[in-house]
Amino acid sequence: MGDNTIYRASTTAPVNIAVIKYWGKRDAKLNLPTNSSLSVTLSQDDLRTHTTASCSSTFSGPDTLLLNGSPQDVSGARTQACFKALRGLRAELETANPSLPKLSTYPLRIVSSNNFPTAAGLASSASGFAALVRAIANLYELHSSPTALSQIARQGSGSACRSLFGGYVAWDQGSAADGSDSLAREVAPASHWPEMRALVLVVSAAKKGVSSTTGMQTTVATSALFRARAEDVVPKRMAEMERAIAERDFDAFARLTMRDSNNFHAVCLDTEPPIFYLNDVSRAAIRLVECINAAAGKAVAAYTFDAGPNAVIYFLEQNAGLVAGTFKTFLGHLDGWQTELGNKLAGQAGVAADALEQK
């Protein structure tokens, strides 16, 4: 008798929102960036991807992925690179231990859902590929390190490499041609700055007109400002941001965050044809933060926008009334989340907590 078992594992992964943005690839095939980036991982109690991976010798046909109930094309090079890397690691285990079931040869069925807008500039590709990679790693019982999984997730979507870690996470661009030193690393755990909060405002849940992948490739090909950003602006800001986080200097953290968001959107505008991710409501959110900070005499709130119109506002708990209260008064019609940082999902903790079910 053959093995008719359906093997199944589930996981969740949180969103991360960059304060120094990744924008530009030096190697599109391996998904290697033109600059380092730094992000904050949010609590997965609020914005998260939930993914279940199954496989069985009884499944037939190609691998499939159902996202929010819709079948997705998994034939793209980036999803395939993730599947291939994970199957390769499983095959090594199977070779070392021939009594293991040959899961690496079975078709995969992936079912995923995001509890926030997909492809709208709220980093769904980050939580999405982090969850996809970890769900399959759990299914295959790989016990790979977060760094190893992060390298695989990076090939699915660059920003995903940062969602395998909690707290403050850098993605060092690296210089090796094979990407072996282009790695995510924890700068500080969430517990280092427990007062940090984020307010996520959904200005539009619609799918963006220009995907991050396409947008950044057009920027690299056409923007004159882009080179200055990648070579001069970001390297200095990475060092300053790491210092601001180490010293819990919110004023510096906020000013760097806002300037980097604005620099990134300036580079988008400098792209040919120009890319407009912000809209009038986004700009109203920027003005509101500028007003709050001017009245406070220092930066107590920081806005940042990924490739979309949706705002993320960072602030400290002691200013929650002022910052979240002002947003509620003036932009209270927007849906959103008020969230902490992802304390719980630091690396392997997620793997240990996940269930591997066998039916």
Ligand code: ADP
């Ligand atoms: P975002 O700003 O949301 O990250 P992107 O343009 O970077 O937008 O990427 C969106 C794409 O990421 C989706 O079209 C889909 O291909 C992929 N994606 C999003 N969520 C998931 C998920 N849960 N599982 C797998 N892929 C996902």
Ligand code: DP6
């Ligand atoms: C503006 O990681 O979505 O959110 O690697 O092509 O999938 P791909 O792009 P993606 O780009 C994210 C861009 C950003 C900034 C950031 O998250 O650092």
Ligand code: CO
């Ligand atoms: Co993305």
